Amino acid sequence: MFNFFSHSSSSGRKPNPNQAVDFFQNGGLFGVFRGSSSSDRRRRKGQYQRGYHPNIPPQVGYPNVPPQQGYPQNMQQPNSASSAVCPKCGASVPAGSKFCLSCGAPINTAAFCQNCGKPLPPNAKFCPECGTPRR
Amino acid sequence: MWFRHDPAGYHILSRLGGGRYGVCYLAENTEGQQFVLKRFRPRQQKKYPDDHRHEAVILSGLSHPAVPALCGIINSPSGYFFVLEYKKGKTLKHWLFRDHKVFSDSEIFRIGSQLFDILIYIHSRSVVHRDISIANITDDGEHISLLDFGLARYTDRDGGILPSLDFPYVGNVLLYLLCSGYKGDRKKPWHEVLPLTSAQKHCLLHMVELEEPFHDTKEAAEAFHSSFFPHEGNFPKEHFLF
Structure with a gap:
Protein backbone atom coordinates (compact mmCIF):
# COMPACT_ATOMS: atom_id res chain seq x y z
CA MET A 1 0.00 0.00 0.00
CA ASN A 74 14.78 6.04 15.84
CA MET A 75 17.99 4.48 17.08
CA GLN A 76 18.01 2.36 20.14
CA GLN A 77 19.90 4.55 22.54
CA PRO A 78 22.15 2.68 24.88
CA ASN A 79 21.09 3.13 28.47
CA SER A 80 22.45 2.07 31.78
CA ALA A 81 20.28 -1.05 31.97
CA SER A 82 21.53 -2.38 28.66
CA SER A 83 25.16 -1.35 28.90
CA ALA A 84 28.25 -2.63 30.65
CA VAL A 85 30.98 -0.70 32.43
CA CYS A 86 34.52 -0.73 31.12
CA PRO A 87 36.80 -2.29 33.77
CA LYS A 88 39.69 -0.10 32.61
CA CYS A 89 38.26 3.41 32.29
CA GLY A 90 34.80 3.05 33.85
CA ALA A 91 32.98 4.33 30.78
CA SER A 92 29.60 2.95 29.80
CA VAL A 93 29.88 0.36 27.00
CA PRO A 94 26.80 -0.48 24.91
CA ALA A 95 25.64 -4.08 25.24
CA GLY A 96 27.28 -6.30 22.65
CA SER A 97 30.33 -4.18 21.90
CA LYS A 98 33.56 -6.17 21.94
CA PHE A 99 35.55 -3.07 22.86
CA CYS A 100 35.15 -0.08 25.11
CA LEU A 101 34.20 2.79 22.83
CA SER A 102 36.12 5.23 25.00
CA CYS A 103 39.48 3.59 25.68
CA GLY A 104 39.36 0.58 23.31
CA ALA A 105 39.83 -2.02 26.03
CA PRO A 106 38.44 -5.46 25.10
CA ILE A 107 35.13 -6.32 26.77
CA ASN A 108 34.72 -10.03 27.37
CA THR A 109 31.11 -9.94 28.49
CA ALA A 110 29.68 -9.09 25.06
CA ALA A 111 26.99 -11.61 24.14
CA PHE A 112 24.42 -11.98 21.41
CA CYS A 113 21.18 -13.92 21.19
CA GLN A 114 21.70 -17.29 19.52
CA ASN A 115 18.31 -17.02 17.88
CA CYS A 116 17.82 -13.46 16.62
CA GLY A 117 21.40 -12.15 16.85
CA LYS A 118 20.60 -9.02 18.84
CA PRO A 119 22.91 -7.97 21.69
CA LEU A 120 22.09 -9.27 25.15
CA PRO A 121 22.29 -6.85 28.08
CA PRO A 122 24.77 -7.89 30.77
CA ASN A 123 23.25 -10.32 33.28
CA ALA A 124 20.14 -10.84 31.12
CA LYS A 125 18.96 -14.45 31.28
CA PHE A 126 16.71 -14.13 28.25
CA CYS A 127 16.87 -12.18 25.02
CA PRO A 128 14.70 -9.07 25.47
CA GLU A 129 13.69 -9.29 21.81
CA CYS A 130 12.73 -12.93 21.26
CA GLY A 131 12.85 -14.45 24.75
CA THR A 132 15.44 -17.09 23.91
CA PRO A 133 17.38 -18.18 27.02
CA ARG A 134 20.98 -17.02 27.21
CA ARG A 135 23.55 -19.75 26.60
CA MET B 1 53.16 10.78 6.78
CA TRP B 2 49.43 11.10 7.43
CA PHE B 3 49.40 12.19 11.08
CA ARG B 4 51.92 13.82 13.37
CA HIS B 5 51.69 10.69 15.50
CA ASP B 6 50.60 7.35 14.04
CA PRO B 7 47.77 5.70 15.97
CA ALA B 8 49.25 3.53 18.69
CA GLY B 9 50.73 0.34 17.29
CA TYR B 10 49.87 1.04 13.67
CA HIS B 11 51.70 2.55 10.73
CA ILE B 12 49.48 4.10 8.11
CA LEU B 13 50.36 3.05 4.56
CA SER B 14 47.79 4.71 2.32
CA ARG B 15 44.37 6.26 2.13
CA LEU B 16 41.71 3.84 0.92
CA GLY B 17 38.69 6.08 0.71
CA GLY B 18 36.45 8.43 2.55
CA GLY B 19 32.94 9.59 3.07
CA ARG B 20 30.75 11.73 5.26
CA TYR B 21 31.73 9.69 8.33
CA GLY B 22 35.48 10.17 7.88
CA VAL B 23 38.38 8.50 6.11
CA CYS B 24 39.62 4.90 5.83
CA TYR B 25 43.33 4.16 5.79
CA LEU B 26 45.29 1.01 5.08
CA ALA B 27 47.66 0.41 7.98
CA GLU B 28 49.88 -2.32 9.33
CA ASN B 29 50.62 -3.25 12.90
CA THR B 30 54.02 -3.96 14.37
CA GLU B 31 53.78 -7.60 13.20
CA GLY B 32 53.19 -6.53 9.59
CA GLN B 33 49.51 -7.51 9.49
CA GLN B 34 47.34 -5.20 7.43
CA PHE B 35 44.20 -3.57 8.78
CA VAL B 36 41.83 -0.80 7.83
CA LEU B 37 41.75 2.17 10.17
CA LYS B 38 38.45 3.99 9.92
CA ARG B 39 38.90 7.48 11.31
CA PHE B 40 35.75 9.35 12.26
CA ARG B 41 35.55 13.04 11.61
CA PRO B 42 35.56 14.88 14.95
CA ARG B 43 32.74 17.14 13.78
CA GLN B 44 30.57 14.17 12.82
CA GLN B 45 31.32 12.55 16.14
CA LYS B 46 30.26 15.66 18.00
CA LYS B 47 27.11 16.01 15.95
CA TYR B 48 26.08 12.34 16.10
CA PRO B 49 27.90 10.97 19.17
CA ASP B 50 26.01 7.66 19.18
CA ASP B 51 26.44 6.74 15.53
CA HIS B 52 29.62 4.77 15.86
CA ARG B 53 28.09 2.77 18.75
CA HIS B 54 25.70 1.05 16.39
CA GLU B 55 28.46 0.10 13.99
CA ALA B 56 30.64 -1.22 16.81
CA VAL B 57 27.85 -3.35 18.31
CA ILE B 58 26.63 -4.68 14.96
CA LEU B 59 30.13 -5.61 13.78
CA SER B 60 30.83 -7.24 17.15
CA GLY B 61 27.89 -9.56 16.60
CA LEU B 62 28.71 -10.58 13.02
CA SER B 63 31.07 -13.34 12.01
CA HIS B 64 31.16 -13.98 8.29
CA PRO B 65 34.11 -14.26 5.88
CA ALA B 66 32.65 -11.52 3.69
CA VAL B 67 32.09 -9.04 6.52
CA PRO B 68 35.11 -7.20 7.99
CA ALA B 69 35.58 -7.99 11.66
CA LEU B 70 36.01 -5.27 14.24
CA CYS B 71 39.53 -5.81 15.60
CA GLY B 72 39.89 -2.85 17.94
CA ILE B 73 39.14 0.76 18.78
CA ILE B 74 41.75 3.50 19.12
CA ASN B 75 41.03 6.78 20.86
CA SER B 76 44.22 8.76 20.55
CA PRO B 77 45.35 12.34 19.94
CA SER B 78 45.50 11.58 16.22
CA GLY B 79 41.81 10.71 16.17
CA TYR B 80 39.13 8.18 16.91
CA PHE B 81 39.59 5.00 14.88
CA PHE B 82 37.92 1.65 14.34
CA VAL B 83 40.44 -1.08 13.50
CA LEU B 84 38.80 -3.30 10.89
CA GLU B 85 39.84 -6.44 9.08
CA TYR B 86 41.30 -5.64 5.65
CA LYS B 87 39.45 -7.24 2.75
CA LYS B 88 41.44 -7.55 -0.45
CA GLY B 89 40.06 -6.50 -3.79
CA LYS B 90 38.77 -3.39 -5.50
CA THR B 91 35.33 -1.92 -5.04
CA LEU B 92 32.78 -2.55 -7.77
CA LYS B 93 32.80 1.21 -8.32
CA HIS B 94 36.52 1.03 -9.03
CA TRP B 95 36.08 -1.94 -11.39
CA LEU B 96 33.28 -0.15 -13.27
CA PHE B 97 34.42 3.44 -13.48
CA ARG B 98 38.21 3.30 -13.32
CA ASP B 99 38.97 -0.06 -14.93
CA HIS B 100 35.88 0.06 -17.18
CA LYS B 101 35.36 -3.64 -16.62
CA VAL B 102 32.52 -5.35 -18.44
CA PHE B 103 30.98 -7.97 -16.18
CA SER B 104 29.98 -11.26 -17.81
CA ASP B 105 26.80 -13.16 -16.98
CA SER B 106 28.71 -15.64 -14.84
CA GLU B 107 30.47 -12.85 -12.92
CA ILE B 108 27.15 -11.07 -12.30
CA PHE B 109 25.72 -14.35 -11.06
CA ARG B 110 28.71 -14.98 -8.80
CA ILE B 111 28.59 -11.49 -7.30
CA GLY B 112 24.82 -11.54 -6.93
CA SER B 113 24.67 -14.97 -5.33
CA GLN B 114 27.50 -14.15 -2.92
CA LEU B 115 25.77 -10.89 -2.06
CA PHE B 116 22.56 -12.75 -1.27
CA ASP B 117 24.54 -15.21 0.82
CA ILE B 118 25.79 -12.28 2.91
CA LEU B 119 22.31 -10.79 3.08
CA ILE B 120 20.78 -14.06 4.27
CA TYR B 121 23.40 -14.17 7.01
CA ILE B 122 23.11 -10.58 8.25
CA HIS B 123 19.30 -10.62 8.06
CA SER B 124 19.30 -13.83 10.11
CA ARG B 125 21.25 -11.83 12.71
CA SER B 126 18.59 -9.07 12.57
CA VAL B 127 20.93 -6.62 10.83
CA VAL B 128 19.81 -4.39 7.96
CA HIS B 129 22.74 -2.82 6.09
CA ARG B 130 20.81 0.05 4.40
CA ASP B 131 23.77 1.25 2.35
CA ILE B 132 24.62 -1.54 -0.08
CA SER B 133 26.21 0.10 -3.09
CA ILE B 134 28.93 -0.45 -5.65
CA ALA B 135 31.25 1.65 -3.45
CA ASN B 136 30.67 -0.63 -0.46
CA ILE B 137 31.33 -3.99 -2.14
CA THR B 138 34.83 -5.20 -2.89
CA ASP B 139 35.61 -8.01 -5.31
CA ASP B 140 38.93 -9.81 -5.65
CA GLY B 141 37.80 -11.81 -8.67
CA GLU B 142 36.59 -14.76 -6.60
CA HIS B 143 34.93 -13.42 -3.50
CA ILE B 144 33.13 -10.25 -2.59
CA SER B 145 33.01 -8.46 0.75
CA LEU B 146 30.38 -6.12 2.08
CA LEU B 147 31.84 -3.04 3.78
CA ASP B 148 30.71 -0.01 5.74
CA PHE B 149 28.11 -0.87 8.35
CA GLY B 150 27.91 2.78 9.41
CA LEU B 151 24.24 3.06 8.49
CA ALA B 152 23.36 -0.51 9.51
CA ARG B 153 20.77 -0.98 12.23
CA TYR B 154 19.04 -3.84 13.96
CA THR B 155 15.61 -4.66 12.63
CA ASP B 156 12.89 -2.65 14.27
CA ARG B 157 9.44 -3.35 12.91
CA ASP B 158 7.88 -0.44 14.78
CA GLY B 159 10.52 1.92 13.46
CA GLY B 160 10.22 0.58 9.91
CA ILE B 161 13.70 -0.92 9.77
CA LEU B 162 13.02 -4.10 7.85
CA PRO B 163 15.29 -6.48 5.93
CA SER B 164 13.38 -5.67 2.75
CA LEU B 165 14.99 -2.21 2.79
CA ASP B 166 18.14 -3.82 1.42
CA PHE B 167 16.56 -5.33 -1.70
CA PRO B 168 16.35 -2.14 -3.82
CA TYR B 169 20.02 -1.50 -3.06
CA VAL B 170 20.94 -4.97 -4.28
CA GLY B 171 18.83 -4.44 -7.40
CA ASN B 172 20.68 -1.21 -8.01
CA VAL B 173 24.06 -2.93 -7.73
CA LEU B 174 22.94 -5.62 -10.18
CA LEU B 175 21.77 -2.94 -12.60
CA TYR B 176 25.16 -1.27 -12.48
CA LEU B 177 26.78 -4.60 -13.36
CA LEU B 178 24.28 -5.34 -16.11
CA CYS B 179 24.81 -1.88 -17.60
CA SER B 180 28.59 -2.33 -17.69
CA GLY B 181 28.59 -3.78 -21.22
CA TYR B 182 25.57 -1.96 -22.51
CA LYS B 183 26.09 0.21 -25.57
CA GLY B 184 22.59 0.67 -26.93
CA ASP B 185 19.81 3.17 -26.44
CA ARG B 186 20.22 5.13 -23.22
CA LYS B 187 17.08 7.21 -23.35
CA LYS B 188 14.56 4.53 -22.46
CA PRO B 189 14.03 2.83 -19.08
CA TRP B 190 16.44 0.04 -18.27
CA HIS B 191 13.74 -2.62 -18.25
CA GLU B 192 12.94 -1.80 -21.87
CA VAL B 193 16.42 -1.71 -23.30
CA LEU B 194 18.68 -4.08 -21.34
CA PRO B 195 18.97 -7.55 -22.89
CA LEU B 196 17.24 -9.41 -20.04
CA THR B 197 15.11 -12.51 -20.04
CA SER B 198 11.54 -12.14 -18.85
CA ALA B 199 12.42 -13.83 -15.53
CA GLN B 200 15.44 -11.56 -15.00
CA LYS B 201 13.39 -8.45 -15.75
CA HIS B 202 10.66 -9.41 -13.31
CA CYS B 203 13.20 -10.39 -10.65
CA LEU B 204 14.80 -6.94 -10.89
CA LEU B 205 11.46 -5.13 -11.01
CA HIS B 206 10.41 -6.92 -7.83
CA MET B 207 13.75 -6.11 -6.26
CA VAL B 208 13.65 -2.38 -6.95
CA GLU B 209 9.98 -2.38 -5.96
CA LEU B 210 8.58 -1.29 -9.27
CA GLU B 211 6.49 -4.44 -8.87
CA GLU B 212 5.32 -6.06 -5.64
CA PRO B 213 8.44 -6.39 -3.46
CA PHE B 214 9.82 -9.69 -2.23
CA HIS B 215 8.60 -10.75 1.18
CA ASP B 216 11.84 -12.12 2.56
CA THR B 217 15.49 -12.53 1.71
CA LYS B 218 15.24 -16.19 0.83
CA GLU B 219 12.50 -15.54 -1.69
CA ALA B 220 14.58 -12.77 -3.29
CA ALA B 221 17.67 -15.00 -3.36
CA GLU B 222 15.81 -17.89 -4.96
CA ALA B 223 14.29 -15.61 -7.59
CA PHE B 224 17.74 -14.22 -8.39
CA HIS B 225 19.28 -17.67 -8.49
CA SER B 226 16.69 -19.15 -10.82
CA SER B 227 16.59 -16.19 -13.20
CA PHE B 228 20.27 -15.25 -13.42
CA PHE B 229 21.89 -18.69 -13.51
CA PRO B 230 24.16 -18.57 -16.60
CA HIS B 231 23.24 -21.42 -18.90
CA GLU B 232 26.02 -20.86 -21.40
CA GLY B 233 29.67 -21.58 -20.75
CA ASN B 234 31.26 -23.68 -18.03
CA PHE B 235 30.37 -21.82 -14.88
CA PRO B 236 32.30 -23.12 -11.85
CA LYS B 237 29.67 -24.26 -9.38
CA GLU B 238 31.82 -23.62 -6.32
CA HIS B 239 31.35 -19.89 -6.93
CA PHE B 240 27.75 -19.85 -5.85
CA LEU B 241 26.84 -20.72 -2.36
CA PHE B 242 23.28 -21.96 -2.49
Missing part, protein backbone atom coordinates in the same frame (compact mmCIF):
# COMPACT_ATOMS: atom_id res chain seq x y z
CA PHE A 2 1.29 3.40 -0.91
CA ASN A 3 2.46 5.41 2.03
CA PHE A 4 2.46 9.19 1.71
CA PHE A 5 5.11 9.43 4.38
CA SER A 6 7.36 6.85 2.84
CA HIS A 7 10.10 9.34 2.03
CA SER A 8 10.81 9.95 5.68
CA SER A 9 14.33 8.81 6.41
CA SER A 10 13.13 7.12 9.59
CA SER A 11 11.51 4.44 7.49
CA GLY A 12 14.75 3.82 5.64
CA ARG A 13 16.30 5.25 2.53
CA LYS A 14 15.74 3.57 -0.76
CA PRO A 15 17.90 4.01 -3.82
CA ASN A 16 16.66 5.24 -7.10
CA PRO A 17 16.11 2.07 -9.13
CA ASN A 18 17.17 3.92 -12.26
CA GLN A 19 20.36 5.18 -10.65
CA ALA A 20 22.63 2.82 -12.53
CA VAL A 21 21.12 3.71 -15.87
CA ASP A 22 21.09 7.40 -14.95
CA PHE A 23 24.85 7.33 -14.90
CA PHE A 24 25.06 5.99 -18.39
CA GLN A 25 22.46 8.45 -19.55
CA ASN A 26 24.20 11.41 -17.97
CA GLY A 27 27.76 10.29 -18.56
CA GLY A 28 30.86 12.11 -17.51
CA LEU A 29 32.92 12.34 -14.37
CA PHE A 30 30.30 14.48 -12.71
CA GLY A 31 27.85 11.67 -13.12
CA VAL A 32 30.16 9.29 -11.28
CA PHE A 33 30.09 11.31 -8.13
CA ARG A 34 26.46 12.23 -8.39
CA GLY A 35 25.53 8.65 -9.04
CA SER A 36 26.99 7.02 -5.97
CA SER A 37 27.11 9.46 -3.10
CA SER A 38 24.90 8.61 -0.14
CA SER A 39 24.32 12.23 0.77
CA ASP A 40 23.56 13.04 -2.82
CA ARG A 41 20.85 10.42 -2.85
CA ARG A 42 19.18 12.29 -0.04
CA ARG A 43 19.40 15.57 -1.92
CA ARG A 44 17.80 14.01 -4.99
CA LYS A 45 14.86 12.74 -3.04
CA GLY A 46 12.45 13.81 -5.75
CA GLN A 47 14.04 11.31 -8.11
CA TYR A 48 13.34 8.50 -5.65
CA GLN A 49 9.68 9.21 -5.96
CA ARG A 50 9.83 9.13 -9.71
CA GLY A 51 11.72 5.86 -9.54
CA TYR A 52 9.37 4.08 -7.21
CA HIS A 53 6.11 5.58 -8.34
CA PRO A 54 6.62 6.23 -12.02
CA ASN A 55 2.98 7.13 -12.61
CA ILE A 56 2.90 9.86 -9.99
CA PRO A 57 4.47 13.17 -10.97
CA PRO A 58 6.98 14.44 -8.43
CA GLN A 59 5.85 16.98 -5.82
CA VAL A 60 2.18 16.23 -6.44
CA GLY A 61 0.14 15.02 -3.51
CA TYR A 62 3.06 14.86 -1.10
CA PRO A 63 2.74 16.60 2.23
CA ASN A 64 5.29 19.24 3.05
CA VAL A 65 7.36 17.19 5.45
CA PRO A 66 10.46 19.02 6.70
CA PRO A 67 13.65 17.25 5.59
CA GLN A 68 15.35 15.23 8.30
CA GLN A 69 19.00 15.93 8.81
CA GLY A 70 21.58 13.28 9.44
CA TYR A 71 20.87 9.73 10.48
CA PRO A 72 17.43 8.45 11.34
CA GLN A 73 16.44 9.32 14.86
